[in-house]
Amino acid sequence: DIQMTQSPSSVSASVGDRVTITCRASQGISSWLAWYQQKPGKAPKLLIYAASSLQSGVPSRFSGSGSGTDFTLTISSLQPEDFATYYCQQANSFPETFGQGTRLEIK
Amino acid sequence: QVQLQESGPGLVKPSETLSLTCTVSGGSISSYYWSWIRQPAGKGLEWIGRIYTSGSTNYNPSLKSRVTMSVDTSKNQFSLKLSSVTAADTAVYYCARGMIVAVGDAFDIWGQGTMVTVSS
Numbered sequence: 001d002i003q004m005t006q007s008p009s010s011v012s013a014s015v016g017d018r019v020t021i022t023c024r025a026s027q028g029i030s031s032w033l034a035w036y037q038q039k040p041g042k043a044p045k046l047l048i049y050a051a052s053s054l055q056s057g058v059p060s061r062f063s064g065s066g067s068g069t070d071f072t073l074t075i076s077s078l079q080p081e082d083f084a085t086y087y088c089q090q091a092n093s094f095p096e097t098f099g100q101g102t103r104l105e106i107k
Numbered sequence: 108q109v110q111l112q113e114s115g116p117g118l119v120k121p122s123e124t125l126s127l128t129c130t131v132s133g134g135s136i137s138s139y140y141w142s143w144i145r146q147p148a149g150k151g152l153e154w155i156g157r158i159y160t161s162g163s164t165n166y167n168p169s170l171k172s173r174v175t176m177s178v179d180t181s182k183n184q185f186s187l188k189l190s191s192v193t194a195a196d197t198a199v200y201y202c203a204r205g206m207i208v209a210v211g212d213a214f215d216i217w218g219q220g221t222m223v224t225v226s227s
Contacts, residue, residue, distance in 0.1 A: 030209070036214075043218065044152065044217060046206075046213055049213035049215075050209075055213075055215065089213070090211070091208050091209045091213060092209055092210060092211065093211065094165050094211065096142075096211040096212065097154065100151050
């Protein structure tokens with residue numbers, strides 16, 4: 001299985017801050033990476049697919065980059081509704097696997 | 108817009124079979140991959156497997172010996188059966204639609220999730 005490792009596991013930030021979350025794959029996955037946002041008690045929401053493609057309806061302050069083994073999710077200016085847990089997921093091979101999550105908290 | 112809704116027992120006894128159904132509304136089930144994903148309380152996400160509307164499946168090898176998925180296009184439903192459950196199978200179970208991007212998917216539509224507890 002491809003292991004997905006996110007860093008940091010948690011981060012504290014303020015409204016208006018720029019935040020970057022990193023995801024590393026244990027082997028190359030080309031650009032087949034997705035990012036999700038999950039709020040407590042809710043299902044995950046797709047933000048980014050194919051490493052950098054913004055899902056319809058997702059605000060443009062979210063962006064993704066990377067290829068191969070190293071990927072980033074950037075939120076350019078944090079809004080109050082962005083405080084949540086974020087997961088990466090690889091779609092390069094089976095089984096599809098997720099990172100352990102990054103919790104974004106209010107400072 | 109397309110919506111997914113999981114249904115099934117919230118409590119299953121150890122060694123028995125967990126059975127869940129996902130109903131697709133607001134659109135056709137045809138021509139998509141449909142996945143099951145689970146999340147133990149306070150933990151991360153685990154992909155269980157997926158089914159295409161033709162009936163073709165891909166399962167997570169860690170669960171493959173216990174998983175069966177099926178689809179009923181006439182009812183716009185797909186289902187999960189997980190046999191010989193233990194407490195380790197206690198989790199929120201989500202159904203999700205796969206947006207095929209490579210070999211695998213990005214999951215663009217999710218059900219709200221259903222909590223399944225394995226306990227006697």
